[in-house]
Amino acid sequence: MRVSTIASSHLFFLIGGAQAFANPFHRRDFSVGRANVSPLRPATGSVGMSTLEVTDDATSLESLTKTKETVVLANDSEFIKSDPDKRQYRAITLPNQLTVLLASDPNTDVEAASVHVRAGHFDDPANRAGLAHFHEHMLFLGTGKYPKENDYEEFLGKNGGMSNAYTDMEDTNYYFNVSPGEEKVAGTSSALAGALDRFAQFFISPLFDQSMLERELRAVNSEYLNGRTADNWRSFQLLKHGSSADHPFSKFGCGNYNTLTDGGDASLEDEEDSDELNFGGGTSPRENLIEFWTDKYHSGNIRLCVVGRASLDDLQKTVETVFGPVRPPPSNFVANGIVDQVKAGLLKVPKEGESHMRDENDDFVFQTEHSTYSPNIAFGTEQLGLLREVIPLVESRTLKIFSSVPPDDDPVLRGSRPFRVLSHLVGHESPGSLHHLLTEEGWINSLASGTGISTSDFCLANIAITLTPKGMRERDQVLAKTWQWFALIKDAVMNDPHGVIEQYHNELKKMTESSFKFREMGDPTDFCSGAAEQLFDHEPSKILLGSAEVGDYDVEVARAFLERLTPQNSLVVITGPESEFENAEKSDVSACDASWQSEERYGAKYRQMRVSDELSKEWNHPTEIDSRLRLPGLNEFIPEDLSLRCDDPEYQADFDPDFDYRKVNPKLLVDTPKLRMWHKMDRTFRVPKTSIRLQLTTPSIYRSTAISRRC
16 A cells, blocks of 8 residues: 655654654555546546646647657766766656656666656645645556556556655655566667556546545545644654744644545545435535646656666656657746756856845845745745644653754755754764753753755754753753853854854765765665756756765855854754643743643644743753863864775785676684684675674673683
8 A cells, every 4th residue: 555645854853863864654545436537637638626727828738749849958978966876867858847866777786767746735726735745645546548546556566666755845856666577668678668658648648536525535534633642743743733824834734634624524424325425515626626637737847757667768668658648748837946946047156256135234145035926935034933832642841942944955055065064063962062962961861853845935943851850840941051152153154154054064065975976776666756847956877976966165155154153143942741741930940931832733732832041041042051061072083095005016916807796705714712703805896895794702792791700
């Protein structure tokens, strides 16, 4: 059964020590008969119970294919690859303007593909919360060419494959994999060709079968009810609840029966002898599904990635055949991505040596910040500068600080990436670090930092601390030390433009370059899912490099970024048992004067109040900094020589390029009564990595340590 996920990795920073992805939700299998429903077509015509009209702005696919050919955006030789990457790549644009990344890997055991759509629950209509998520469900339930409900998944299952999808804030991702067989269709394995043909129909002629709406509505409602008992979902929705109601971040992404039917009641069953569905007193969302698909699911707003055993030419022919009929975008369409927006002149990539943009007040300008949904801002002055206390369902104690910062893909930030140095220092565990001090005091169990929420027009930089009971009682001290640590970092950036912060940057840059140079080829399915998304924001030739591309340190950018890390521009969230908030009036960090409230959708219990000016000033400009806090020293263990032993002259002399060294057994180097040690020289994977496996054999394993020491 396919697993549907409705949020992405940002939830990692919203819950203490939680998984990197949101809780998966399964579609329930109700037995509902199929109706004879017309599929959506790329031209004007009858669509089930509605009429789909293509505007004059949409160029016909037929005319495009007559006047255009597939354009190669980047050949294999133009891609920046890691040393172990033996795949061949090609980026193309089909005549219908669909951008595709092809990867040929003759040795792969898994063939895969993914389509990424730049549309998510931010695009839900006001009266159908959760529509993007519901739309994702419905695409799997039959198409015009393959109307049988489970045809796609049955085909994948017969070919040793699987499929999945997730809906996020501004994105929806679909992916599958299969096991390549011996049969071929025009050079491509029949398994991959058949799966791609069925997959492409999602974006050509989905049915949105009326008879299946009720079942899927109840499946989504079940997911929602499950989420009400999960602290990660409750925390995420509470964060959304606290944002500006005018910004789409505030939307209810999962949806439920009531929101998707515009007022329907899931407890009301349809009459058995009735041929019509009344949706619990609400209305059918089918026309909204069709409108959503028509508006968002065209070639300009999707990206495709395919990995297969076939040659690049054969993969291209297959993709041209099955994805060629996808509707082209309206004329002058610009996708919400860095690549399209730079080409359209909406964003400017700074050139080396060029001065940064500043506004009339001489403030630094990040072009993407608050631009996509302007003039609406998710977290402005009203939503920040707050202290929020939350009571979880499962006992936990956490302290989180969310600071509003520019999007991490902003063209200015892409070069020097100051958030990497910040995250590196905040999470550092060396003596003198914040982590070391808080652990030494017995206040914390863990500390993590990074970008908790990332959208096209804002991000929330986040530090997440798991508190001990003692840390919960003394949380005012934990917060004071945390802001003191921020002050130390800021001072180094503001007052020493080419000092230790630049050296940290250079260290991280060097480690990133080494990591990319020897990065091994990953799982084809994960690669496809990620690469399809990255096609929106990276030029094809740099798609493999991605965030591993790091420029020189830019003190101006670092200063402008760190200026956002203030109490007035942050939200402090403390989560813990209700009993541990009872004596909060004894703490300087408390919202005890506020009343407890419940969030509307998931029921999270919370209270909040504004951080006082006095406390905010002390946090932002500490009168003193704990003497135990000091920035870490430089990393003296970064390797300078990453050459491989197998390339040494004594080993090269007997190297046979035609021999399969994977079949060579390890050599026994030490053989004594108490120790045997084997070693094998790696000549296959060729990466500077050592794998050590240690096995201890002793008759004293169940004896006491005192007795064992005498053995």
